[in-house]
Amino acid sequence: MSAEVKSVNNHILPHGELDGFIRKLSKKMKVVAPVAKEAGNFAFQEVSGASEIALKYVPTVLPPKKYFMPQREKMLDFDLTGAQPSDKAVIDAPELAVFGAHTCDLAGIQCLNMVFSERPRDYNYLLRKEKIFLIGMECNDYCDENASCALVNSHMPSGGYDLFFTDLGDRFMVHVNTQKAEEIVEEMGLAKASPADLAALDKVRERKRSVFRNEIGVDPRKLPEAFAKGEKSKVWEDLGARCVSCGNCTNVCPTCYCFDMADNVDLNMKTGSRNRTWDSCQFETFASVAGGENFREARSERQRHRYYRKFKYPLDKFYRFFCTGCGRCTRTCMARINLKETLKGLAKETV
Numbered sequence: 426m427s428a429e430v431k432s433v434n435n436h437i438l439p440h441g442e443l444d445g446f447i448r449k450l451s452k453k454m455k456v457v458a459p460v461a462k463e464a465g466n467f468a469f470q471e472v473s474g475a476s477e478i479a480l481k482y483v484p485t486v487l488p489p490k491k492y493f494m495p496q497r498e499k500m501l502d503f504d505l506t507g508a509q510p511s512d513k514a515v516i517d518a519p520e521l522a523v524f525g526a527h528t529c530d531l532a533g534i535q536c537l538n539m540v541f542s543e544r545p546r547d548y549n550y551l552l553r554k555e556k557i558f559l560i561g562m563e564c565n566d567y568c569d570e571n572a573s574c575a576l577v578n579s580h581m582p583s584g585g586y587d588l589f590f591t592d593l594g595d596r597f598m599v600h601v602n603t604q605k606a607e608e609i610v611e612e613m614g615l616a617k618a619s620p621a622d623l624a625a626l627d628k629v630r631e632r633k634r635s636v637f638r639n640e641i642g643v644d645p646r647k648l649p650e651a652f653a654k655g656e657k658s659k660v661w662e663d664l665g666a667r668c669v670s671c672g673n674c675t676n677v678c679p680t681c682y683c684f685d686m687a688d689n690v691d692l693n694m695k696t697g698s699r700n701r702t703w704d705s706c707q708f709e710t711f712a713s714v715a716g717g718e719n720f721r722e723a724r725s726e727r728q729r730h731r732y733y734r735k736f737k738y739p740l741d742k743f744y745r746f747f748c749t750g751c752g753r754c755t756r757t758c759m760a761r762i763n764l765k766e767t768l769k770g771l772a773k774e775t776v
């Protein structure tokens with residue numbers, strides 16, 4: 426692509442002007458961004474200026490999926506008091522800007538988009554997504570030993586955002602990917618990137634390729650074979666013996682989307698609401714059905730299921746891994762179950 430063509434969609438924001446950018450944006454809509462918390466953790470929360478934002482951070486405790494698919498969500502109100510029962514769909518979709526999502530989390534949102542766009546479509550998710558202005562932020566430096574984003578190729582930007590920021594040292598390269606983003610960039614008066622800026626971006630990416638390397642030393646093209654042969658692998662027994670079924674690994678995962686649905690009935694037993702909350706395939710009751718049967722009673726079966734939902738089933742259906750290598754499941758696990766070690770163990774045994 427020529428420098429002229431590339432510069433059309435690339436703009437420049439000097440570091441010193443980021444604060445003005447965030448302030449102007451927050452006059453239009455609520456802005457959330459990664460913020461430093463206790464014990465070296467980070468969380469997405471509302472900000473009003475750049476000084477509150479952690480521009481360099483290891484993945485936040487919860488991914489930005491919490492804005493696309495809240496932990497608790499009312500789906501409808503119902504009323505049985507009249508002659509005819511009635512219900513009213515509830516969709517809470519406020520305008521929101523999510524600033525600073527890393528490429529692993531952008532990839533996670535791309536996965537959720539695929540799932541919730543399937544028929545029957547999930548309009549609560551899709552309408553909320555329409556209202557979210559998504560601004561990515563490139564990690565130039567390797568994040569920590571738990572990440573495996575290079576293995577699954579989610580360390581480089583591959584769309585799924587409105588704007589994308591790459592730090593060039595004293596300025597940000599801002600890639601414009603949607604019409605909405607184009608309007609905002611125009612309104613903010615961002616200058617077009619020059620050939621020198623584009624050359625600086627190439628340098629950042631070149632350096633990045635040498636820093637981000639396949640983290641498990643197994644060719645990702647071998648993983649489908651490993652999972653095809655690995656159903657009876659002893660790695661699942663090992664994970665089953667250690668896992669305490671807390672469900673943390675699925676809660677923090679940017680691609681896990683299972684939910685439970687329950688009715689909250691008011692004391693009059695006539696009115697109430699239907700609500701969904703995040704669920705986890707790691708809970709013992711997750712696969713229980715009427716009659717007392719449980720299809721995944723053993724923890725080893727539930728652990729195996731989690732991994733197959735990341736590395737096999739979505740590959741068969743959507744042609745992509747549903748692991749973005751963010752490392753959150755490993756960081757959060759109190760049993761020290763490590764995704765990279767599991768994959769290495771499975772590959773060693775099978776391929």
Ligand code: SF4
Pocket residue numbers: 667668669670671672673674675707754757758759760761762
């Ligand atoms: S976080 Fe660890 S202990 Fe908890 S369910 Fe997941 S694998 Fe098991």
Ligand code: SF4
Pocket residue numbers: 674677678679680735747748749750751752753754755764
């Ligand atoms: S499986 Fe673990 S590393 Fe992969 S996307 Fe989910 S939380 Fe991140």
